Every structure is written in structure tokens, then in C-alpha cells.
Amino acid sequence: MFVDVLLPVPITKLFTYRVPFELNDFIGTGYRVIVQFGKKKIITGVVVNIHGNPPEVYQAKYIIDLLDDQPIMNEKQLNLYKWIAGYYMSSMGEVLNVGMPSGLKLSSESKIQLHPEFDLVQSFALFSEKEQLILNVLERDQVITYGEAAHILQIKSYLKIIKSLIAKDAILIFEEVKDKYTPKKDTYVKLTNHWLREDYLQELMTELEKKPKQLDVLLAYLQLAPVFKDKELNAKGIAKRELQAKGISVSSLKTLEKNKVFESFQLVIPRFSLPSVNADYTINLTVKQQQVKAEILTIFEQKQTVLLHGITGSGKTEIYIDLIHDVLEQGEQVLYLLPEIALTTQIVSRLQLVFGNQMGVYHSKYSDNERVEVWKGLIAGRFPLIIGVRSSIFLPFDNLGLVIVDEEHEFSYKQYDPAPRYHARDAAQVLARIHSAKVLMGTATPSIESFYLAREGRYGYVTLNERYGKAKLPKIIFADLALERKQKTIKGDFTSVLADKIAQSLSRNEQVIIFQNRRGYSPYISCDECGWIPKCNNCAVSLTFHMYYNQLRCHYCGHHERLPVTCPACGSTKLKTMGFGTEKLEEDLKLLFPEARIQRMDLDTTRRKYSYQKIINDFEQGDIDLLVGTQMVSKGLDFENVTLVGVFDVDRMLHFPDFRSFERTYQLSVQVSGRSGRSDKPGEVILQTANLKQPILHYISSQNFLEFYNHEIEERHKFKYPPFYRLIRITLKHKNKSVLNPASQMLVRRIREHFPKDLTLGPHEPMISKIRNLFLMEILLKIPRENADLKGSKNILIHAANIMKQEKDYRGVFIVFDVDPY
Numbered sequence: 001m002f003v004d005v006l007l008p009v010p011i012t013k014l015f016t017y018r019v020p021f022e023l024n025d026f027i028g029t030g031y032r033v034i035v036q037f038g039k040k041k042i043i044t045g046v047v048v049n050i051h052g053n054p055p056e057v058y059q060a061k062y063i064i065d066l067l068d069d070q071p072i073m074n075e076k077q078l079n080l081y082k083w084i085a086g087y088y089m090s091s092m093g094e095v096l097n098v099g100m101p102s103g104l105k106l107s108s109e110s111k112i113q114l115h116p117e118f119d120l121v122q123s124f125a126l127f128s129e130k131e132q133l134i135l136n137v138l139e140r141d142q143v144i145t146y147g148e149a150a151h152i153l154q155i156k157s158y159l160k161i162i163k164s165l166i167a168k169d170a171i172l173i174f175e176e177v178k179d180k181y182t183p184k185k186d187t188y189v190k191l192t193n194h195w196l197r198e199d200y201l202q203e204l205m206t207e208l209e210k211k212p213k214q215l216d217v218l219l220a221y222l223q224l225a226p227v228f229k230d231k232e233l234n235a236k237g238i239a240k241r242e243l244q245a246k247g248i249s250v251s252s253l254k255t256l257e258k259n260k261v262f263e264s265f266q267l268v269i270p271r272f273s274l275p276s277v278n279a280d281y282t283i284n285l286t287v288k289q290q291q292v293k294a295e296i297l298t299i300f301e302q303k304q305t306v307l308l309h310g311i312t313g314s315g316k317t318e319i320y321i322d323l324i325h326d327v328l329e330q331g332e333q334v335l336y337l338l339p340e341i342a343l344t345t346q347i348v349s350r351l352q353l354v355f356g357n358q359m360g361v362y363h364s365k366y367s368d369n370e371r372v373e374v375w376k377g378l379i380a381g382r383f384p385l386i387i388g389v390r391s392s393i394f395l396p397f398d399n400l401g402l403v404i405v406d407e408e409h410e411f412s413y414k415q416y417d418p419a420p421r422y423h424a425r426d427a428a429q430v431l432a433r434i435h436s437a438k439v440l441m442g443t444a445t446p447s448i449e450s451f452y453l454a455r456e457g458r459y460g461y462v463t464l465n466e467r468y469g470k471a472k473l474p475k476i477i478f479a480d481l482a483l484e485r486k487q488k489t490i491k492g493d494f495t496s497v498l499a500d501k502i503a504q505s506l507s508r509n510e511q512v513i514i515f516q517n518r519r520g521y522s523p524y525i526s527c528d529e530c531g532w533i534p535k536c537n538n539c540a541v542s543l544t545f546h547m548y549y550n551q552l553r554c555h556y557c558g559h560h561e562r563l564p565v566t567c568p569a570c571g572s573t574k575l576k577t578m579g580f581g582t583e584k585l586e587e588d589l590k591l592l593f594p595e596a597r598i599q600r601m602d603l604d605t606t607r608r609k610y611s612y613q614k615i616i617n618d619f620e621q622g623d624i625d626l627l628v629g630t631q632m633v634s635k636g637l638d639f640e641n642v643t644l645v646g647v648f649d650v651d652r653m654l655h656f657p658d659f660r661s662f663e664r665t666y667q668l669s670v671q672v673s674g675r676s677g678r679s680d681k682p683g684e685v686i687l688q689t690a691n692l693k694q695p696i697l698h699y700i701s702s703q704n705f706l707e708f709y710n711h712e713i714e715e716r717h718k719f720k721y722p723p724f725y726r727l728i729r730i731t732l733k734h735k736n737k738s739v740l741n742p743a744s745q746m747l748v749r750r751i752r753e754h755f756p757k758d759l760t761l762g763p764h765e766p767m768i769s770k771i772r773n774l775f776l777m778e779i780l781l782k783i784p785r786e787n788a789d790l791k792g793s794k795n796i797l798i799h800a801a802n803i804m805k806q807e808k809d810y811r812g813v814f815i816v817f818d819v820d821p822y
């Protein structure tokens, strides 16, 4: 028997392995196996086919072992992986690698240990010399890796030896998995069986009357587990923690254990010990919200997808909750996608109130253990509801009824690196199709693409135009930077308009959010004498100054260096900071409002797992007056007491050289405005700009999405951009320009043989033309959305790239395809 195995490596094909006879009856598709890959590597793969055909060109190796006793992946899931690989021009292996938590992937780094029940002394003589060698090392070092074992044995067939040791129950190899996936355990105690006889128990109690502390322990136990009523209760035992919570003496419990009154044992407890479902929680949708829900359900009868366009604070989340509830009732699974972890905190707590321990949370800041637990919990049926970031589309759903894509317009649904460079919102459409499930996409600022598809009738479209309760949309006001600079009323980077408004809000004890989409102190430093600007040696970008570390940092490769005291070019000491980031604004605010409690929220202040949560909590509790932050503060957050939002640098966002810059600016501005005025207190938003005449500012202030859309879609049409064209970006990388440039020329020539010239752009240097010591060149291909052979086009690209790589000089050129780049 043979199996085709999908391995988490960037290679397109599957590998065929032979199944050892003894595993024939236990293996199936979706099971993980351990196999040898290449000469040395040992990795985990997933069985995708079982058949009787040996491979033609190579001798199939035996699989080393089978890891599961039930499938860990299902067919629907594999179908999604296949689609993602095909559409996003990556390999299935890359999809598996990104999709599966590393705790489920064993590799050469995997460890070997002695079997805990193995008696080395007794049976040592029964082993071969080589086997003894390993056993000795293991006795000394406890744990070694596969790689180390290979090194110790110095023979090719080390795998055979390891396998033989496993077969003899002398060692265990899955410690790596166990190591990564350590289920959380709790210690429990129960009465030893002897005391289950009522008369004995009575006797024991009488006896313990002389030892009141021990008696307390026994009584506490009997109170929690009344075994005299029902003996069965004893088997489950009681967690030591629970007994301790009753105030018993730990040492008395120990004594009782020693005297064999109690015995202890370990139980695996789920990591998500969330409160159980709150039966009392009722959702009372407003009349308007109920109408919206009914509309959505009606459209679902005809269409797979509905775009819910509801202004910020209108209660979209309440509607999701209501719909999720219904779908779970029907026994189907729900996936609730959020664009990033920054958003999960508040929503997770809201959903927890309703769905409690039925909900699994999946995102990258969770440890691998936790992710493995969600994966397995989903298979076991413990988590019919998954809330998570983009990678949760890869989970083993088998019966999905509804996918919610919250904030569908968000760019963080797109994965940049590594491959597959997928877009979770778009992949969710395919996921839903595979399950015949529905998709609800919600946003206050639809993406141009989704809105277009809604207008075309491919998606249903439902609007919700009023905020919940008495809340009104905030008033948007512009502060004129140019004018204030001229009149010299500007303080630092703050217009007097904004500064005055902040002062007013603070005096009313209301909270303020300041938004600046750039972290660090200043985006760059410049010498006042000669204009020298420090740049990263590895990347073609200027270094960002971080005051707190007194460092210049590269946001692309992480390189950092100390701020020089003098200009290395001319020796001047006049090094000026230019522009501003969140760190500088925080400092300015401290000077302007010395009394206020100010906190910054950006990548630098939220690196640790709970730091984000803490800031949110402090803000919610009113322990922070002013929150300064990057796009992290712009969305999803719901704070009652925020009445003012200040937005810096709209101009820079608008002039970012990218066809989406208007869309982004519109979305960010409206989203960040949405943080203001969410209760009955009226809210305001101040946008600082040096050019009041830009038409897009008008769309923002009137919050007239349709007008904005009409303007934007015309441009997209005129300049051949999405949604009318699909883009494929081809990035070439090499450390020498002298190789990179002719290689890119050659590739583009090949591509142009098949595609119209005006749809093949480049090669050109991207805005950042060097990253981590590699020079970059880009080619952009536009493919009409309608009536184009997308698959065929991709094949042409891959073929052209392969031909280029056959050229000896260009072999080292690295090529990245990005389908639907953002």
C-alpha cells in the first residue's frame, strides 16, 4: 500500500511513501505521518491519497510512523488549501506550512527520550551495540534531537535503529509534539476505594475528630463530592485547587495522601476554561436591526454573500451575535473573522458573554499550545464557534454554516509574507462555497471591490444608517495647517483648533484619541548643515528615530544603531528630527497637557501578549485621558466616553503613491472618526490638512460613501485597476543589480509575448528598492476580470519565470508572485 503525502515544504508535488504492513489498517487520509524527506530531514506530513501504485521514478521510502488515531485534516479543508495554492500561485506545501500550527508538525528538530516505563538496567543487554549507544546518551542527556541521533550513529540507517528502539518500547519520539503541545493538567484527589464503604468512612471521621485539620479536608471533600449519596461521584475527584479555595490545610491533605485516605491523579483541562454559556443572555435587537437581520436572511435564500454596510456604532456586532446564535442552534459551525488581533480583545469579551466555552479563539499571539488546542477542539466538536484572524480559515471545519467577515475592507486580511499570499476575505468566499455556507461581510466603509460586486448584484447588499441609541455620527471638522502655520498659531504639530478642542474635552472629563499612522519619534533625521539623512545599510529606506531607545531603527529589517552625535558627513552637531511619529506626538501632548494621563498604543508598546489588552482596559476604566496611536486605535474599539478624535497627516496618506491611497484614506478617516461620539455625548473629529481643497476631504466630511465610490470607481476604470482588472505583481530579488536588471528585462520580454503591452508594467524599482541587502524589481500584470483565462495566464507566468531561471546567471534570482497584491 502506498500513500501520497503532503509535506509542509515549498514544493508543488506530493510525495509517495510506502506503508509498513502493520499500519495498513490504521492509516487514512487526513492522518499525519512522519517521513524521511531528502537525505536527513524527518518531517510530518499529511496523507492525502491512498493507493496501490508505486512511484515510477523513485523507490518509495517507508513512512516512519503514524501520529494520529483519527484524521487531523478533512477533505473540505484540503480542497480549500488546494484552491489557495492554485489561486495565489504557491504550493500546497506552503499552504500547509502556514495553515497548520507548528505544534502539529514534527521535524528533525524533534526529540527522542527514553520511554518512561523502560527499564534500562534490566534489558540493556538485549540491544544491539548501536542501540546501546543511543540508550546511553539518552540516559545521560535525557533528550536528544533526531539530528543529534543521526550524528551520534554516523550511519545512514540511523532511522532503522531509532525505529527499532521505538518498536521495543525503549524510546519515545513524539516528545517534540508533546513538548510543543503540552496539555494543561490539574491535580485532582479522590478517596481511595477502601473508604467508599460507608461504615469505614464513618469510622475514619470519628478517628479524625482528634485531628481537626485533617477532618476539615475530608469534610470539604465530601461537601464538594457527596460520595455517601452517590459513590460514582468519587471517580471524578475534586481539583486540589478547588479544595484549597475552601481554605483547607495543604499539609494535612498531604498527610492524608500519605496515609492512603486520598490518592491524587492528573487530569487534562481545556485551556479555554471560559465561563459556560450564559443562558440568561438575551439579544434585543432594535426594530431597525431586526429588519436588517430579516433582510439578510431573505437574501441568503438566493445568494451566498451579503455585504452589510452599516455606519460605525449601528450595532452590526449585535446582529452578528444574533445570527451566530441561530446558526449554532441548527448545529452548524460559525467562523467569525477579524482583521487583526488588535480588534479581538473587545469583541472576544462581548462574544464570551453569550457563547462562553463554545467559542475557540485563534490568533498568532496565542501560543502554539493554544492553537493546537483550538484545532483539536474544533475536530472534537467542542468549539462550534471560532473567532480568529485570517489564518483561522485553515482550521478543520467540517460543517460550516456561516462565515462573518468583520471589517471586510481591512487590508490586514491580506498576507504579505510568506507564501501563500492569500486574502482571507476572498478565500472565505471559497471556504463558504465548499461548505455551502453563507458569508456576511460587515463594514462601515466597504472596499471598492466588494461594493462593486454588490452593485453588480453578485453580493446582496443591506444598509444600516443609524447609530444605536441616542448616539449620532460625529461632526468632522478640518483644521487648516497652512493657514495656522502662516498665522503662527500652530504649537509644534498641533493646530490651535485641535489643541483647543483637546483642552475642552479634557475639562469635561471626556476622553480623546489621537491618530497618527506612523510609529517611532520621527520618520527620519536630517543634518541641518548638509542635509545628510541616515539610511539603512540593508534597505533603501531612511531610519526612523526612536527617542525612547535613542536609536535609529529600520522598520523593514529591524536593523538599529545609536543616533550619532555628529553628522558623519560634515561633522555638524545640528541633527534635526523631521516629521513626527506617535512617540513624538506623545511627547508634545505631555508638554501641552501636563495634567492629562497620556498613553501611546502602537507596535512598540504592545509587543507583549497582554499589553494591548491592558491599555484597552485602562482606557475603558477611565485611567487614561489621551490615547495616541497608529491604526491600532482606528477601528472596532467602542468607548463610551470618547468625544474627540484628532487625525494627523491625512495629506501624507493621500499622496502615498498607490492606487488605493484614496480608498485607504477614506476608510481610515471614517473608521477613526467612528471612535468618537458612541454614546449620547456628541462627538467631534478634527482632521489636520494643509490643503483643504482636495475633493476627497469633502467626501470624508460629508461621510458620503456613494459620492466617494463614484469618483473612485471611475478612476479605477480609467486606469485599469481592480475591480475591473486583477493584478499580479512579480517581484524579482537579487543582491546584484547587474544580475537583477537584465533578468527582469528578460522576464518582462517573455511576458509581453503573451500579454498586451499596456497591461504589462515595468520592470521598475519599487518605492523601497532594497530590503535586507537584496535589490528589488517589480513587474505588474493586469488581467481583465471578465473573460480572461486567469489560470492560463498564471501558467504562462510560471513558465516564463522557469525559462528565465534556466539561464545560468539568473539562477539565483528570487521570484515572488503576488496575486491581488495590496
Ligand code: ADP
Pocket: 284, 285, 286, 289, 310, 311, 312, 313, 314, 315, 316, 317, 318, 319, 468, 638
Ligand atoms: P458596530 O459593530 O456597528 O460598530 P456595535 O455592535 O459595536 O456597532 O454597537 C455599538 C454600541 O451599541 C455597542 O456598545 C453595543 O453594545 C450597543 N448596541 C447596539 N445594538 C444594541 C442593542 N440592540 N441592544 C443593546 N445594545 C446595543
Ligand code: ZN
Pocket: 527, 528, 529, 530, 531, 532, 567, 568, 569, 570, 571, 572
Ligand atoms: Zn551634515
Ligand code: ZN
Pocket: 536, 537, 538, 539, 554, 555, 556, 557, 558, 559, 772
Ligand atoms: Zn533595513
